[in-house]
Amino acid sequence: MNVVPINTTRASHSVSVRDLTLSFGSLTVLGNLNLDIHDGEFLVLLGSSGCGKSTLLNCIAGLLEPTEGQIFIKDKNVTWEEPKDRGIGMVFQSYALYPQMTVEGNLSFGLKVAGMAKEEIAKRIARAAEILQIEPLLQRKPAALSGGQRQRVAIGRALVRDVDVFLFDEPLSNLDAKLRSELRVEIKRLHQQLKNTMIYVTHDQIEALTLADRIAIMKSGVIQQLADPITIYNRPNNLFVAGFIGSPS
Numbered sequence: 466m467n468v469v470p471i472n473t474t475r476a477s478h479s480v481s482v483r484d485l486t487l488s489f490g491s492l493t494v495l496g497n498l499n500l501d502i503h504d505g506e507f508l509v510l511l512g513s514s515g516c517g518k519s520t521l522l523n524c525i526a527g528l529l530e531p532t533e534g535q536i537f538i539k540d541k542n543v544t545w546e547e548p549k550d551r552g553i554g555m556v557f558q559s560y561a562l563y564p565q566m567t568v569e570g571n572l573s574f575g576l577k578v579a580g581m582a583k584e585e586i587a588k589r590i591a592r593a594a595e596i597l598q599i600e601p602l603l604q605r606k607p608a609a610l611s612g613g614q615r616q617r618v619a620i621g622r623a624l625v626r627d628v629d630v631f632l633f634d635e636p637l638s639n640l641d642a643k644l645r646s647e648l649r650v651e652i653k654r655l656h657q658q659l660k661n662t663m664i665y666v667t668h669d670q671i672e673a674l675t676l677a678d679r680i681a682i683m684k685s686g687v688i689q690q691l692a693d694p695i696t697i698y699n700r701p702n703n704l705f706v707a708g709f710i711g712s713p714s
């Protein structure tokens with residue numbers, strides 16, 4: 466009799482959230498939530514304001530400690546690891562750039578702190594600047610950049626760290642409509658080029674439908690449906706999903 470190894474068909478998971486509960490005092494924002502994100506997947510967490518998207522992302526990033534449950538990244542239990550040791554890069558809605566440093570300084574700061582060699586830092590900055598088309602901006606300070614340019618630099622800071630997983634928390638919501646659609650295309654291109662895992666939080670249905678490999682629709686801390694955009698649009702699980710995504714039901 467042939468023995469079939471049981472692991473050969475298991476999809477590789479980049480991020481796994483296991484039985485995650487997060488409470489702020491008596492308010493339980495996430496209750497026993499489970500989610501598996503595949504290697505190289507673009508997963509969008511979609512839901513209206515206050516449903517718990519940022520809380521979930523912050524738990525994955527290590528910025529919030531779960532009340533219960535575990536987080537795995539690349540099959541490693543990172544629940545108790547520092548954010549900097551998780552192999553993730555995070556891009557927020559507000560750019561969180563150091564105002565006193567140039568763009569180059571912002572990009573290199575984390576790498577210098579980590580003790581990386583100068584030549585390697587220069588190489589990484591050159592690559593990120595080329596990918597994000599911010600080469601002419603390297604000697605400027607954040608105050609001299611537009612919102613879209615600042616957000617490119619914020620993405621660049623994750624890019625230079627060569628992380629496995631990118632976490633985006635509503636990165637485009639402070640931008641005007643034109644810039645938003647431009648940067649949406651850019652982020653999509655970045656994902657196609659890097660092929661890394663991206664978890665992207667938004668309340669914007671269009672962003673979700675155009676960017677995602679799969680969408681997880683959340684309401685009150687509970688995932689209502691997890692599927693590819695076409696399935697979500699054509700076959701919503703329930704009236705909430707149908708109403709939120711604007712599909713006929």
Ligand code: ADP
Nearest residue numbers: 489492494512513514515516517518519520521
């Ligand atoms: P979203 O990102 O989907 O808009 P959040 O994850 O930020 O939602 O928030 C989910 C819920 O948790 C909201 O009701 C919010 O008020 C609450 N919340 C978030 N952060 C805290 C905190 N630090 N202390 C208490 N309540 C919080």
Ligand code: MG
Nearest residue numbers: 518519520634
């Ligand atoms: Mg949020």
